[in-house]
Amino acid sequence: MNTLHTLLSAFILTSLAACQTEDGTRAMGNIERARISLSAPASEQIVLVHVNEGQKVERGNTLLQLDSRSANALIAQREAELAQANAALSVLTAGTRPEQLSAALAALEATQAASNEAELKYQRFAKLYKSKVVGKADFDTARADRDSTKAKAQQAYDQWLELKNGAREEDIAQSSARVQAAQAALLWQEKAREDLTIKAPIDGTIDTLPWHVGDRVAFGTQLISLLSAQRPYARVYLPASALTKIKTGDAVNVFADGIEAPIQGRVSNIRSQPAYTPFYALNERDRARLMYLTDIDLLQADNLPTGLAVEIRLP
Known part of the structure; x- marks a missing residue:
C-alpha cells in the first residue's frame, strides 16, 4: 500500500x-x-455494521460494533475485585465486633488467673527450696511455669488491646488505595468496552468501509475512513x-x-x-x-x- x-x-x-x-x-x-481513520481498539470480530460507503453520518452515530463478550467478562472480574477491596476496607473501618472483644477479654482474664496461680506456686516452692524440702528440679519447674504463664498473659493482653484499638491508620490507607486501584481498573475496562462501539467523531461521509459482519480484525486495523462534512x-x-x-x-x-x-x-x-x-x-x-x-x-x-x-x- x-x-x-x-x-x-x-x-x-x-x-x-x-x-x-x-x-x-x-x-x-x-x-x-479532512479525512479521519477509525481503527480497531482490540482484536475482535465485527458483529454489526450500521452504515454503507457514501452514507452521510452525524457526530455520535454508531457506525460499527465489535464483539463485546470478552470485555463484559473482564468488567465482571473488575467489579468482583472492587467488591472484595471494599469489603476488606469495611472490615478495617468498622472496628472489632463486640463478640470478638468479649472473647479476647475472657481469654486475657483466664491467662492472668493462670499467671497469678503460677506466681503463688513459684513463691511456695521458693520457700520450700530454701528449707530444702523440695529439690532443685521441682523449683525450676515452678519457675518455668510462672514465666510461661506470665508470657501467655502478656500475649493475651496485647491481642485484646489490638482488637480494642482497631486497625492502624496505615492499614486503612493501604486498603483504601486498593479500592481506588480497583475502581480505576473498572473504569478503564468500561472505557475499553465502550470503544468497541465505533461512533462517528464528526459529521461526515463514509468514504471506505472494507469490512463485513463476521470479519475478525486485528488491533489497530483501519475499519472506516470518514470524510469530514x-x-x-x-x-x-x-x-x-x-x-x-x-x-x-x-x-x-x-x-x-x-x-x-x-x-x-x-x-x-x-x-x-x-x-x-x-x-x-x-x-x-x-x-x-x-x-x-x-x-x-x-x-x-x-x-x-x-x-x-x-x-x-x-x-
Whole structure:
C-alpha cells in the first residue's frame, strides 16, 4: 500500500510538473476534505455494521460494533475485585465486633488467673527450696511455669488491646488505595468496552468501509475512513518559482473543472519542505521543478466533490 502510494505520488508530481506552462503561471491540485481513520481498539470480530460507503453520518452515530463478550467478562472480574477491596476496607473501618472483644477479654482474664496461680506456686516452692524440702528440679519447674504463664498473659493482653484499638491508620490507607486501584481498573475496562462501539467523531461521509459482519480484525486495523462534512479546501502543488509571489493569507481565485466562475479562496498554509526533492545536487533548473504542497481555504464550495481537479493562476 505504501509503495503504491509512493509511486502514485511520484506520477502525480511528474504530471503536474509537465502540466506547468512554460512561464509557470499555473499550479494544479485537487479538492480535499479532512479525512479521519477509525481503527480497531482490540482484536475482535465485527458483529454489526450500521452504515454503507457514501452514507452521510452525524457526530455520535454508531457506525460499527465489535464483539463485546470478552470485555463484559473482564468488567465482571473488575467489579468482583472492587467488591472484595471494599469489603476488606469495611472490615478495617468498622472496628472489632463486640463478640470478638468479649472473647479476647475472657481469654486475657483466664491467662492472668493462670499467671497469678503460677506466681503463688513459684513463691511456695521458693520457700520450700530454701528449707530444702523440695529439690532443685521441682523449683525450676515452678519457675518455668510462672514465666510461661506470665508470657501467655502478656500475649493475651496485647491481642485484646489490638482488637480494642482497631486497625492502624496505615492499614486503612493501604486498603483504601486498593479500592481506588480497583475502581480505576473498572473504569478503564468500561472505557475499553465502550470503544468497541465505533461512533462517528464528526459529521461526515463514509468514504471506505472494507469490512463485513463476521470479519475478525486485528488491533489497530483501519475499519472506516470518514470524510469530514466541514468546508473543503484546495490542495495544490506550488512551484518553487512562485514562493516569492504567494504567501500565507493571500486571496486567490481557484478554477475547477466544469465551473466557469472562479472560487474565492485564501492561502492557509504553504509547506516549508518540497513534496519532491531530486536526489542529485540542485541547480537553478532543478530547483524550478520542486513542488510545495499548498492548502487554500475555499468560500462557498461545500458542494464540490472531493478529488475534483482545480488550478490557481499565479501572479
